Structures are given as structure tokens and as C-alpha cells.
Amino acid sequence: MLPFDQFLEAWNQPAMRHAMVGHFPIVLSVIGLPFVILAALWGRRVTSLRWIAVATYLLLVISAYVTRNAGDAAHDAIRGSLSDEAHELLEEHEDLGDNVWLLALIPTVLLGLSFVPKPKVRHPAAWLAVIGALVTAARIAETADHGGRLVYEHAAGTPDQWALMFPGGESDAQPTDDARLTFFRNQVRPILAEYCWGCHNPKRYKRAGGLDQTSIAALLRGGMSGQPAVVPGRPSESLMIQKLRHDDEEERMPPGDDPLPEDLIGTLERWIAEGAVWEPPQLSNTPPDS
Numbered sequence: 001m002l003p004f005d006q007f008l009e010a011w012n013q014p015a016m017r018h019a020m021v022g023h024f025p026i027v028l029s030v031i032g033l034p035f036v037i038l039a040a041l042w043g044r045r046v047t048s049l050r051w052i053a054v055a056t057y058l059l060l061v062i063s064a065y066v067t068r069n070a071g072d073a074a075h076d077a078i079r080g081s082l083s084d085e086a087h088e089l090l091e092e093h094e095d096l097g098d099n100v101w102l103l104a105l106i107p108t109v110l111l112g113l114s115f116v117p118k119p120k121v122r123h124p125a126a127w128l129a130v131i132g133a134l135v136t137a138a139r140i141a142e143t144a145d146h147g148g149r150l151v152y153e154h155a156a157g158t159p160d161q162w163a164l165m166f167p168g169g170e171s172d173a174q175p176t177d178d179a180r181l182t183f184f185r186n187q188v189r190p191i192l193a194e195y196c197w198g199c200h201n202p203k204r205y206k207r208a209g210g211l212d213q214t215s216i217a218a219l220l221r222g223g224m225s226g227q228p229a230v231v232p233g234r235p236s237e238s239l240m241i242q243k244l245r246h247d248d249e250e251e252r253m254p255p256g257d258d259p260l261p262e263d264l265i266g267t268l269e270r271w272i273a274e275g276a277v278w279e280p281p282q283l284s285n286t287p288p289d290s
């Protein structure tokens with residue numbers, strides 16, 4: 001394969017794209033900081049210092065923005081396939097990284113203001129930019145630390161992720177040979193994604209009866225009621241089915257909407273009756289060749 005094709009293939013996977021672009025903000029925040037300080041000290045005489053500082057921070061803003069968006073997409077791709085501990089770390093990582101690009105925009109604008117000829121504007125702007133750059137660098141360092149731990153301690157977003165999560169067991173099973181996995185992948189997962197995951201996901205589940213539905217572990221654990229949402233082999237005892245068929249409109253899922261069509265409820269019932277087999281999401285866009 002041509003190197004460029006390889007590059008494109010990696011780029012098209014959100015987790016890879018996130019990793020590739022995500023190192024730019026780290027490097028740029030380290031390279032940029034001395035230039036911002038030097039620009040505050042000697043920027044008036046050596047204007048190239050200010051130009052270098054502005055250019056570095058502009059690149060930082062852009063790369064941080066791309067990194068965040070790729071990270072969101074990567075999260076969607078691996079949703080439901082992380083341990084609770086890894087998930088918590090990922091939530092923190094997302095919270096930290098969400099606004100890095102905006103944070104980096106502050107020193108960038110201040111550096112821009114330091115070009116204003118009036119000393120009354122130029123001086124404070126240049127020194128405030130130093131503070132902004134320090135805060136940005138600290139935030140990036142903390143975000144990167146979380147990201148590094150996710151990858152190296154939890155294999156998040158890497159092909160080893162399944163093996164780590166399901167040692168020996170499910171990752172060895174040939175997903176393509178098991179009709180129940182195909183059924184889950186083609187029939188069940190799309191229903192959950194379309195009708196349930198909007199609320200019952202790791203970010204919002206606290207406001208949705210405390211029930212996350214993006215992993216089988218969370219479904220078995222259940223929500224506020226303390227009852228498992230899914231009891232494998234027993235659809236009628238599964239709160240999920242009871243909530244879908246509830247007579248009371250206030251109680252019925254999805255709330256404030258028409259009831260789920262009966263054939264879709266039937267699909268979920270069959271899935272539970274057959275053991276509620278769950279497949280972690282594919283990490284790459286290409287089907288695994290085996």
C-alpha cells in the first residue's frame with residue numbers, strides 16, 4: 001500500500017485521527033510558551049518573535065479543535081466497550097479537552113492585541129498572553145495525561161481493546177459465525193441507537209432513570225429502580241420490555257413519544273429471550289477479515 005493510502009486509512013478512523021492531531025497541541029503549547037514570554041520581553045524590537053508566537057497559537061487553536069471533534073467521534077465508535085474505570089477517565093478527559101481550543105484562543109487574541117502601537121494596550125496584552133499561554137499549557141498537560149492513561153492503561157481506541165475487555169472469551173468467538181451476534185448487530189443495536197441512546201448514554205443517563213444502555217454490563221446493572229433492565233432469557237421480567245409496553249403514558253418509553261412499533265419490541269424480546277448477546281462496537285470502518 002502506498003504510504004499516502006495508509007495515511008488516509010488511518011485518518012478515516014476517528015481514534016487514529018484523534019491520536020495523530022492530538023499531539024500537535026501538546027507540542028505547540030510547549031514550543032509556543034517561550035516565544036510568548038520572549039515576545040512580551042522583546043517583542044517590540046524583535047517583531048518576528050510576535051509573529052512566531054501568533055502563528056504557533058493559531059495552529060494550536062485549529063489542531064485542538066480538530067482533536068476535540070475527532071475525539072467525540074472516537075468516543076461514539078467505542079461507546080459501550082470500556083470498563084467503568086476507563087469510562088470515568090474518558091469523561092474527565094473529554095471535560096478537560098472540550099474547550100482547550102477556546103482557551104488557546106485567549107492568548108492568541110491577546111498576542112494579536114500586542115501588535116497595537118499604543119503601549120497602554122500592547123504591554124498588558126503581551127503579559128496577559130503569557131498568563132493565558134501558561135494556563136493553556138497546564139490544561140493541555142492534564143488532558144494529555146488522561147489521554148495517555150486511557151490508551152496505555154486501558155487500550156482505549158486501540159485494536160487491543162476487545163482483548164483486554166474480554167480476555168479469552170468473546171473476542172475469540174467468531175462474531176461472524178454466530179447468528180445471534182449478527183441479529184444483535186443488524187436488528188437490535190440500531191433500535192437502541194435510534195430510540196434509546198439519545199438519553200440512555202454514559203453522558204446523560206443520570207437524567208434518564210440512572211440507566212445507561214450502551215453496554216450490556218450497564219443494562220444488567222439497571223438504573224434507579226434497582227432492577228436489571230435486561231434479564232437474559234426472560235423478556236417479560238426485563239424492565240426494558242415492561243417499560244416499552246407500559247399502559248401509563250408517563251411511564252412508557254420512549255417518553256413523550258409514540259410507543260415503539262410492536263415488531264421492534266418483538267425484536268428486543270427475541271434478543272433477550274436468546275440470551276441478550278452483545279457485541280462491542282467495531283473499532284475500524286473495515287470489517288475484520290478472518
Ligand code: HEC
Pocket residue numbers: 192195196197198199200207208209210211222223224225226227229239240243244250251252253254255260
Ligand atoms: C427522551 C429521553 C429518553 C429516551 C429517548 C428513552 N428514555 Fe428511558 N428513561 C428516560 C427517563 C427520564 C427515565 C426515568 C423516568 C422513568 O423511569 O420513567 C427513563 C427510564 C427508563 C427505564 C427504567 C430505569 C430504571 O431502572 O428505573 C428503562 C428500562 C428505560 N428507560 C428504557 C428505555 C428504552 C428501552 C428506550 C428506547 C426504546 C428508552 N428508555 C428511551 C428517558 C428516556
